[in-house]
Amino acid sequence: MNTRFTIDHLGAQGDGVAKTDSGPVFIPFTLPGEVVTAARQKNRAELVAVIEPSSQRAEPTCRHFGTCGGCALQHMNAEDYNGWKRELVVHALRSRGLDAPVAEIVRCEPNTRRRAVFSARTTQVGVLLGYRQAASHTIVPIEECPILLPAIFERLDDIRKIVSLAEPGKEVLRLSVTATESGLDIDIGGLKKLGEKQRMAIARFAGAAGLARVSMAGEIIIEPRKPMVTFGSATVEVPPGGFLQATAEAEAAMAGLVTGHLARCKRVADLFSGSGTFALRLAVRSEVHAVESDAAAIAALDRASRHTPGLRPVSAERRDLDRRPLTAKELSRFDGIVFDPPRAGAEIQVKQIAKSGVKRVAAVSCNPVTLARDLSILTGSDYTLLSVTPIDQFLWSAHVEAVALLEKR
Incomplete structure (x- = not known):
């Protein structure tokens, strides 16, 4: 059943907060002052429609906004967001x-983030690569991501190829990807083991694709070039999966x-x-x-x-x-x-x-x-x-x- 709410303010996680007789209700993708309808479940609700939009509302940049679980506030104009x-x-x-x-x-x-964590699994029609939907295990495949450096986003097909060569079966992989000055550094997590055949295939592909390094849970599979970043005048080799x-x-x-x-x-x-x-x-x-x-x-x-x-x-x-x-x-x-x-x-x-x-x-x-x-x-x-x-x-x-x-x- 849909209920009408008036949003009072934004909570600490970016959800709109409506005050009700039974306590606050948190409604994602809403803004202060808005009148909305939403489907309530206890103290949370799923937005159905914005009846009276806020002057703070802006057109989201990304087609995946609201489903991929990454961004919370693309619908807010830059001045109010900051x-x-x-x-x-x-x-x-x-x-x-x-x-x-x-x-x-x-x-x-936008387009400045140099590290990202993707979820991935293999399906009958190929590799599913993207972000986890909020409060869900569902992977939302991405076709664009305006927060990422092009150095990462433009290599998504190569990242998918690494997943397919790992042959994870039913396992869901967690791929930590960092854009370094010498190329992409990819660390594979969530895989119980990697056979020698898969290891060799990944190594051959990564070398041919110009990736700096591929590792699994911190263990290097191949490292054609040391992944390097610069701190001041010093050049630092980033550890596998390092911060x-x-x-x-x-x-x-x-x-x-x-x-x-x-x-x-x-x-x-x-x-x-x-x-x-x-x-x-x-x-x-x-x-x-x-x-x-x-x-x-x-x-x-x-x-x-x-x-x-x-x-x-x-x-x-x-x-x-x-x-x-x-x-x-x-x-x-x-x-x-x-x-x-x-x-x-x-x-x-x-x-x-x-x-x-x-x-x-x-x-x-x-x-x-x-x-x-x-x-x-x-x-x-x-x-x-x-x-x-x-x-x-x-x-x-x-x-x-x-x-x-x-x-x-």
Whole structure:
């Protein structure tokens, strides 16, 4: 049965929220002020029709919008979309009693995303490759994707060929694809085993197609060229399936804020360093100690630092900072810190930073809620929050990055 709703505001995941006597109802692809009809199931509803559209509504860019499960907000005009994303950061800070200058959001342009995760399986009529439909196991095949770099989208047929050569049977594969400076890097997940015949076929095809590397769950199948990216003046070999910021433009914006804030620091600790996004840029001016739990990432950082001329000393330590954070005593030898943890944040590590005498701190986060929690710990211990800059690198989604800069009073 269809019900009429008036949308009050957008929720944190980008769904329209209608207030009802029985509680809020979340309706995807709607906007504040709209009157809609939707089929309700408990506290969620599926949009049927927009009766009175909002002035914020825009024509979606992609034919798959609303079905593929990727984008949530293509139906919102750019100005309001960017304002809403910035407000996610503002609201998270206010919820912790933090009042700091929040800059305008660093925007994300279409066709800039350099990494993607596809789902795929074989069918009687060929390979089905695309994204998972929201709250479903259904794979929506894609014929366009305006968020991706052409370097990825234009090679979808090659990615499908890799799937067919793997002969996954009934298994659903998860393909992590990264556009590097030396070609596509493809890591296959979800496959229980790969026979020698399939391995050789993939290797032959990947070599002929000019792919940089194909791996399976981190094990290299073929690597005609090292997949390389550049962090500042350093060239880094990306580990199979390794983390990389989604867009080069967002990475550059984050790095500019971090390096600018820590420019006068003699010794810097880069915590949750990955493969060196910040460490290798900071090392142009500062001695850097990089700490990361992933062995392949920290090894890539170490190799790059040793082969890049002109850098100050860079030391690399493999360490799980969630279980064994750097203590306040260990941090006392640094005058600058940058940390960029996973979505859960860095609460245990931040408590040690708060006890330290480190003068300058740059906090990078992909989760405004955990960022606000971590910042509240620091501001409660004589740190002044100087600025927060929201950065969009997941276009038309509810995800937003932020860089916060702090100084010890």
